Each structure stands twice: as C-alpha cells, then as structure tokens.
Amino acid sequence: MTDTGHFLNQMRATAPLVHNITNYVAMNIMANVLLAAGASPAMVHALPEVEEFAGLAQALSVNIGTLDPDWATAMEHAAQVMVAAQKPWVLDPVGVGATRFRQQVCTRLLALRPAVIRGNASEIIALASLGAGSGGATGKGADSADPVEAAEAAARQLAASCGAVVAVSGPVDYITDGVDAWRVANGHPLMPRITALGCALNGVIAAFLVGQPALPATVAALAYYGLAGERAAQAAQAPGGFQAAFLDALYTLTPQDLSAGAKVARA
Template identity: 50%
Template sequence: MTPISPGCGALLEAMRHTNPLVQCITNDVSMNIAANVLLSAGASPAMVSAEEEAGEFARIASAVTINIGTLWAGGVPGMKAAAKAASETGKPWVLDPVAHYATGFRRAVVVELLDLEPTVIRGNASEIMTLAGIEARGRGVDSGDSSSSAETSALSLARQQNCVVAVTGEIDFVTDGNRSVRIEGGSLLMPKVTALGCALTCLVGAFAGALPENPFEASVAALAMFAVSGEQAGLTARGPGSFQPLFLDALSVIDGARIDAEARITAA
C-alpha cells in the first residue's frame, strides 16, 4: 500500500467537517441513491439543474457534478451554466460522461463540456478510452473493457485536459497525468445496483469540494471510501436488494482509521 499525503482517513474527516454543498446535476435514475450516498458519507446534496438557476447556484456550492446519463436538450444549458460558473469561481467540477460514445448528440455535448475544463473526469473504462480517442467495446452505459486496459488512455486524457481522471471498475485507476494509483476493493454486487457509479461521481465532488486544492488526493479518498464501504456491505448482503441499505450504513459509520487500515491503494 502506498500512503496518500495526507492520508485518506484525514481527508474523510476533513470532508465531514466541511460538510460540502454539492450541486448534483445527474440523471433521473440516480438522484435518490446519489443524494443518499452523499448524506450517508457526510456531505450535503442539492439537485439543482434548471438553466434559470444552475449557474447562480454553482457560485454558492462547494462543487458541481455533471452526469449525462439521461441527457435531453432542455438540460444542457443548465449543465453548461453550472460548469462555466464553477470554472469562473474556482470551484471544482466533476464530469461523468455516461455513454458519451453512443450517439452524436451525446458526443457533441461532451465536447462542449470538456471545453469548460472539468477538474475531474470519472467514468468506466470504455468511456475513458473513447474520450481519449481509442476504440473501445462499450455497449450503452456498460463498459466492455477492463479498467486496466484504460490506464494509458486515462494518462493521455489527464494530460490533454489538465485534470484528474478516475477510471472505475474491478480495480480503480486514478491519475493526474503525473501521479497514478490503483485502488482495490468493493463488491461484485455493486454493478448490480443501479446508479452506484453515478453516486460515486457525486462523492468525488464532495471530497473535491472540501479539498479544492487537491483534486487528485480528493478523488483517491472518495474511491477508497467507496471501495472499503462496498467490501464491508458485501460481507453480509444476500443480493443487490439487501446490499444497497447495507452500503449506505457502511458509508455512514466508516471512519478515517478504518479507511487507512483497510484501503488497498498502490502506486501505478
């Protein structure tokens, strides 16, 4: 294990002490679980996405997260307004480019959002590979590629965009183009519960909002918290139905000492 400085446990305690307000512009499927994940972890969610207020709200939020899962034309102006306001005010914002390769509409919107300089891009292997210009095997929202196969693409994308890139999958990979780590953990039940990846994007936003000067460390800490909590919930869950509430419970009770003791983080 390679320690992150400061340690992930200290970053968790800092996030909870800050109780960051996270503006979550996310898809219709994920709103409930994303909000519950943030509340359980110690952050404050706000599902504010309308064009008329998204930009204004971003200026008072600690961080913004944008997920294009259930993309529609009427929602794009709010996404762009929030991202623009976050960039102008120095607030971190996280992009989740869900299935951006699936249609021309999605591809065009993601190009516009990338121009607004996300602080962190969080996606599965196929999403990250195609963003970097590499052919991938994604099908709809599902990745057809392993996270290890996306590491080179993640490095390239991080350098191109000057941001942190987090690839999530069986082993997570986080890089800022210079430093890189792998994070193991979680549960095989996690992909069977809808929108947990989307909720993770919001949790990355929470840590980044509390630690705006350290988006790499913030992203690693968020993924480590998810991995350790998921592993704990999976020990007693009987299936995806029982996993979800156990996972929320695990997020709520995990502390810094446990993350430091159980997170499996290695330098890449």
C-alpha cells in the first residue's frame, strides 16, 4: 500500500476541520489528540446548528458513547450532510451490544453509509449481527470481551453490506473493505487503560480520510496511533504518565518515523 508516512504528512498539511459528535468522557482527550496530531477539532451537537456546522467541516466522527435521543438525531443530520457533500464520516459504535437503544440508533446510522466503522471486536460482532436479528457479542461496556480474530468474518460481512471500511481494534488491528484486508501490529497494552483513547482514534481516522482513499488512510491512522502508544510506553509505564506521553508522541512523531515504525501487513 501507499507509504503510511505520506498520509500523516498529507493530514498535517491539510490540518482538516474535524466535526465530532462524541461522548462526554471522550470530548476533552479527543480534542487534545486531534490538536496534537495536527488537525483542528470542533464539538457541535445542537439541532439548530449541527447541519450548518457539518457543512463547514471536512470530516465527521460520530461516537455513541453517552448516547441520548436528541444526540442520535443530531448524528443522523450531520451524517446526511456529509454524505450529500461526499465528505467522509466515521462511526464508533461504543457498547452497541449492551442495549436495544444503541442497536436501534446504529441501525439508522449504518443506513447513512459511514466511510469507516471502527470498534473493538465485541462491537463489530454486535454491529454485523444487527441485520441478522441476533446478537453474538459478549461485550457489555466499552471493553471488548472477544478477541480480534473472532470478529474478522463479521468485519468483512459488515464492510460488504455497508460499503464501509471496517476496523477492529485490538492487540493486532484488522482492517478490511470487504475484499482487501490488512493487519496493524502497532500499539501497547496500556492504551486500553486510558479512557476514550479508542474514541479519540476515530477522530484521527476522520482527519486522515480527507482527500484520501479510505482503506490505506485508515491503516495509516491506526499505525500512527499505535506507534505513538509504543513511544509513550518508552517514557511512562503507568496510565497517568502514559496519557501525557502519548499526546507528546502524537505531536512529535514525524512522517519518517511512521514509515520506519509502522507494522503493517496484508492479512
């Protein structure tokens, strides 16, 4: 695939305005992650302005973490604006296996053709099974109870049925458009110990997508994120220090570092 460093370079040169409709836990760290990476984040959700703002943004990320009916409506309105303008949007189906409300909202969001869906294995399995009418995933909250391998078939099926790139996060990520598939082995076990780092990754994916093909851009975003986690772990071995070191690594990593450190392989 195209060199991963190229995508980081392009993202920083564009410094895209990324519109995020995300959960309360993630808002601050997500904005800091996007700023450290080199993008321009904005959080806007109110119905009187969400469509107008989506019209200004270059990409959208939607996250159902602390979902609410009004916010779900705002997500749909913003996604419709993006799709109509052929701008990319990314879905993070947090805890979709946990409640019927999340499943209903995700069913509506999937119909709006996200460019990329990223979640943990339990979430991708639950999402793929929405049409089938039976949940197969065991995750209850934001943490996955299934290994990545168990979600690969679900990811391919979901990608094929939605026309989206689907990424399964885990120790080794799996990314597919339903035909091609890649693995990204960058990352560190401390990353899931900091809340909302997964959520924030979806904003980075959205930033990488601007003007780029979805599959290699997503692969590059995951490699960049995971490599920053590896760098952070060299500086800090516990979650408080790790979070600061992670933001520092996102900020200081160069495209050359990424090209040299990316652990990307065709699946």
